Amino acid sequence: MACDANGTGRAIRAAAGVVAEHRTELIDLDRAIGDADHGENLNRGFTAVVSALDSATPETPAAVLKTVATTLISKVGGAAGPLYGTAFLRASTSLGTQSALDPEAVVTALRAGLDGVKARGKAEVGDATMIDALAPAVEAAEAAAKQEGADIAAVLTAAADAADRGYESTVDLVPRKGRASYLGERAVGHADPGARSTALLLRAFAEAAR
């Protein structure tokens, strides 16, 4: 798939579909350790993203991601709105005006998104947040991009696989950021909903890139 503005838009729409499918699962994960709104908020945000993409016609991948970012920031609220919004905004900025993405550009965008989330949320790997899925995903994507003949699908699949493992690792962690941090040890045994949604989004992008 050529990852131009249309391809990027298709990947985002696929992600919106996955968020809608997993809305209840994310609410349930959040209910265990937080306030039961993660699935609802992300679904509200991505529903608005799809309408925004329908009514605008962004001409570059960066413009698509910027639309995603501003819509999420203005529709989601909570912690997820500014964090995902910042991730997509930084990813967008990193892409400049290029009309189509190659594997290296995808890696650059993922890295920029990760740095943005770290700066906004001040979390690190091991705090039981979306960083636990995103950081290993970026590393895996970087490694995959160095392989001979790697395409975008291979890079994103490697990222999604690592994000899944990262998400699963949050089950055993004591959260140190976000609302779950108030639970301390009581949160052990529960996966982080933000890490789950990050893994779901990356998987959706990987599937869309096939």
Added chain:
Amino acid sequence: MKKIINDPADVVVESLRGLAAAHSGILRVVEDPALVVRSDAPVDGKVAVISGGGSGHEPLHGGFVGPGMLDAAVPGAVFTSPTPDAVQAAVEATTSSAGALLIVKNYTGDVLNFETAAELAAAEGAEVRSVVIDDDVAVADSTFTAGRRGVGGTVLLEKIAGAAAERRYSLDDVEAVARRVIGQVRSIGVALTPPTVPHAGEPSFTLADNEIEFGIGIHGEPGRERIPAEPADQLVARMLAAITEDLPFERGDRVLLFTNSMGGTPQVELYLAHGIAERLLAEQGITVERRLVGPYITSLEMQGISLTLLKLDDELVELWDSWVNTAALRWGV
């Protein structure tokens, strides 16, 4: 789930319409983005005091909009902080050349969204400051958590900062009073039952008949620990100890005691608990000089209470006593 609602997605806006209908003399409601604004805003030469956060804590914050208290409240979705553009819209609707003070509860989402909004508003040229309240002693203030939560003390802070602004304190001075309140207010909460978030449809946690959650926040998140239910004397003593060990409050201190219902606890139990707290504080030589008792910062229909102590001085007493005219707090008018 049994609630008096239509579509869960419309709960906040439909409730705001009712608020506007009931209190049209003092406030108006904007639906997109959702805002509750004092009807005579912006008031020339007066610092705008703006607060907000997730809905589901009523009367916080919309019920406190009006002369003497808040210029605007920014309600998010239920238990979800509002977005930066909504906060920015509140700043635009209320802020004169005197500037604005944003009151933010220390929850990750609130801090992130209000921080972003303050940057946006500053870029537009408005003079905007923000203070973050973190009065919940249930949470250790360490690098291993997001820090203490902002809970019951928020109500007292909004009243006092609002009174300071109404008296035409400068932005520097309103901010200074707000920071002083934050420095000397502490709270603790307990839950006997969970709330049910309308869009989730199921209770946020489950408790056996003989269990209570000790050290809860205001979003139906589980508390610091789960303890066996106990008689009110013991429970209130446990709650007060958690507060007074923290600041610490000392013999001879003058305080405001705020006994709050989390939404589902009836007045009979609320006053019962308040009476015990007054007696225990008197025994410790702490003088309760002002009181507030009622459901003011709630978690939907959750049963439970929170206790808040604010150490008073003459200026804080004067600002607390100052007239206020809002839907939920009204005196001196």
